[in-house]
Amino acid sequence: MTDIEVFYELKKSVLEHYKKRYPYFDGNWKSFSSQDILNLIDDVQENTKNSVSEKWIYTHLKPETNEKLPRKDMLDIFSQYVGKETWNEYKFVFLNQTKKVQKKNKAPSKTKYWILGFAIIVLFLFLFWRTKQSENKTKTIELNEKYSNDSISSQTTKAFVVEDSVLTEIAIENSKIEVKENAKVIVKGPFYEERIVDLQKTPEIKKVVLEPNDYANILHGFIKSDIKDWQTRKEQLDKILDENVEVIVMLQNNLGAEYFNKEEFSQKVIIPTPSLKQLQIVEIKKNTENKIIFIRLVKR
Known part of the structure; x- marks a missing residue:
């Protein structure tokens, strides 16, 4: 100063x-x-x-x-x-x-x-x-089929938690999954449209309604049913399968896989046989026209 x-x-x-x-x-x-x-x-x-x-x-x-x-x-x-x-x-x-x-x-x-x-x-x-x-903290989310309200099978439907782009499978028990409150979840399977739920953005969700994959369910019906009307089957298959569809059948005991094109696969499905009923759909992909472009099956 x-x-x-x-x-x-x-x-x-x-x-x-x-x-x-x-x-x-x-x-x-x-x-x-x-x-x-x-x-x-x-x-x-x-x-x-x-x-x-x-x-x-x-x-x-x-x-x-x-x-x-x-x-x-x-x-x-x-x-x-x-x-x-x-x-x-x-x-x-x-x-x-x-x-x-x-x-x-x-x-x-x-x-x-x-x-x-x-x-x-x-x-x-x-x-x-x-x-x-x-x-x-965790919360329980119920999984429901949109129209029939049937229970969700953990054999054909899978749930995954997404963390840093890595998918980790979580158990489905009694059509329910238990996840962390801020988790991001993907529910998918060949018979339902894929659902993605981000609980950080929508924490209020308690139930996930799964939209059926209609064509996958039709194909599943063909494989498992005893319908003998092969002409109807052929026409319906023609509608739901893309011309360039690829079908992979995974064989048991690590024997590899079989490949079918549309004509070969349609011929196999048209006439029900015991071996056909042993096939289980595990993956289905559709193109932009909503037709099936890829099918993966396993022989049980």
Whole structure:
């Protein structure tokens, strides 16, 4: 802090001291009248036994800003007026008080930052705990067939949890799955349209309704039924199978697989046989025209 800045504080002290002597004055240096100046001169004379001029007061005390510091002897007089022996003592006491205040303010500021930092850490830990709690909490989701409301077979329908693009299969028991509350789930199988459920976006979901894959169910009926009307079968197969359909039959005992095109597969399905009924559909893909373009079967 410069001497000029300390002088501004001395001017404030002089004005405060004057107000104690003349309580009816309730103004500032700008409103300090000629009578107030005469009163101040008399008061300084009485308290310090020193004289000051009106011109000095007009020049140094009345202005809001001061370009240079007054003479030290005058500073000593007004320092005595406010209770100090000299200007040096006034400056020393004021600067020490200022340092104490700054130190005190700095200490609460440090405390405030420590408290703020501690609060942020506590909040972070709370949010982390809440996230972990949410991740560990589970919910049960029921799987239903849209039209028949039949139970969902875990042999043909699979459920997967998706984490970082990795699919992990989860059990289907009594047409229900149990997953974490914020999980992303895929339910799929050859006889139903694939369903994707993101519980983080739709946490209220408690039931997943599966839409039947009609063509897959028709084909399943052909394989398992004893219908002998081969002409009807042929016409219906022609409608649901794409011209370029590929059929893979996985053989037992790691004997490989058999490949069929549309004509070969249709011929196999048209006439029911015991070996046909042993086939189990495990995968079906459709093209943009909703016709079956790929079939994978296993022989049971």
